[in-house]
Amino acid sequence: MKKSLHYILGIILIHFTQTVYGQQDKSNQSAAPLHHAHQVLTSITIHDIFSPPVASRIYAYAHLAAYETFIKGNDSYYSLQGQLKEFPAIAAPQQPVSIPLAGVYAFMLTGKNLIFSEKTMEDSITQVIKVYKKQLSPKAFQASLAYGKMVSDSIISWSKKDHYADTRKLRRYDFVKGEGKWVATPPVYMAAIEPHWRMIRPFALDSSAQFAPHPPTPFSKDKNSEFYKEAYHVYHTRNTLTPEQTAIANFWDCNPFAVNVHGHINYATKKLSPGGHWLSIAGIASQKINADIVKTSAAYTLTAIALFDGFISCWDEKFRSNLIRPESYINSYIDETWKPLLQTPPFPEYTSGHSVISTASATVLSNFFGDNFLFTDTSEIPYGYPARTFTSFIQACNEAAISRLYGGIHYLPAIEQGQIQGKKVGEQVLRKIKLQKT
Template structure:
């Protein structure tokens, strides 16, 4: 491949040779600080996947605005394009934007983040270039921090709890009430309330019975019909250290993206994922549908003669503490794969990732095949019905396309 097309609307932005030369000349600061962000967000803070989506979107949005500004603002700024010069240090801007944003999110990690920041700056020669890059990064981080102040994160919102058939209630083993605040989180780009799903099928329908009986058979902790390959995939995709995080970095490296295109790709994916999850969680709250771990033991109350109760049934993987419909993971991964497809202009990307939970590495040669497996894996894990994954997939794709219609495209003066 001689030309790497990495822009929305088919605009060719870099050749593979140019990108390779850029990547070989110096480390990609965007990737370095994305790893630091994962350390702060998950490895230390242990944020949930939804909370992490907000943190990554904030960090990568600030980094993108900084890199884009120094590059001459060839793309629409997410928030601002601070005054800059082409000679300003991009690595200094990346490090500063990420560091300032992460410290605002995790003040208890200030010492470790400061050490990483000082290490990054120590590799950059002192002078006007470095000072200029620092100033640009400080400006974009400040804009992001101000934009997200009082955005509703970590409020005391709760999920509606019911007792009638079909209504969600807290699930074992800990019966938690967690994450409802995401449904009221301030969006990053679009208006998530504009997006709706058709809702789960009626409890008495053949469609509901079919999908409940499928997850009952395939998603049980003691299933005799789920294959070893399906079990591995279910665990691999369910790892809370999301494989999507490392897949983005691997793609940036494999396809030799330069700093600007890496920053843009990460921002496209992470901001789209955050808005998708807001829309997804609004729909979870709207439908408040029961999880398989609740529905299967109580199947004798659903009014459907094609379902039978199994009081001892348990899923392969622990059920998340939120309503079932639509699938949050399907929403998130659809956002990720849709944004990647739009960025690269193709579906046939090769990538892999390792999961500590499954102890395995899985390989893919297209985004669509990976996404199709994720939909199946939520059923194999015993945490979602097929209709929840299908509708979450559709919602994530739709929201992401609209986010990227409004943000991160080429600037047209």
């Protein structure tokens, strides 16, 4: 882990730029420092095994801190103050500072406050500071750090009011008893992940239940019932997968902690989370158009907001409907030996989380970069999967959604309703939050 982070840091240090607030035009700033700082944070969230909802929270606050720093002195972007509930007013720096240093420093300090591997992030920050210390005057250097810390402190203080700490104090989740209710699944029968996530304060949503989907199909064991047919569809699809469908399922797996069982040997595989994957896409799109650091930050931030609210909306429904997973149903009523291609996640089935957050992300990214945006998604190459090319963000989110059927972990209605839910979340973000003025 440390070796990979040191490699990433080496790239960061090569690409850092020296732009001083109030002294140079900021429109052509390189976005490389932000891209690579984001990669450092991603590496740590993977190492620390944060669940998808919690990872979305870490990303969101870190990128909000960076964005509010980078926009200072740039009249083409709006502050989030006045757009997000109780968001702090952050004044512009009163003396010359390096905006790239202050912004990336704010990003990394905020991330450090929200992760477990603080020492790793602190080592990264130390290396960044060394580079700037050589490039800036002592006064500008200290002022930049002070400003970045001020922004980070403001964002962290605001984050503490989102009820996350309250959810840490609640009792362990008790499974709901009854036919058709979600139960823990093989191979390790993990406890429920974030059953109280609906309590988290959203950014653009009026409430966690604002876009509650239609209820799932009523549970039934009857072979002539609609529910049985939906389960059998999953069963048949998994048993007749084509190589392309298998590749799609694996590419979009995004399981932060998959447990592999081979005889008596168990080991875990860590991967990019769904939110981390879509933020990677936001970074890929920004790099393709050579977006400057402010536009890049806006793309990351808008995507992070959509992800954050998408998880809140989805988790609200998951623990309301509390629906049994295909693996549990199929093993009980169709084929006791059947296994899904992907490991079943430890939370209820309806709606599909990847369908919700992928569609929410694609909705805001399409608005930001355009509907017909060709890009090659290289996000999963570090985890052994080849790149895939898409003609639009919507095409990518549609593939991400249907991958859950191919993987054997969702019924089709959870995917279809999840995409409807995600689109509504993305559209709400675009209605409530404006970043670019033109």
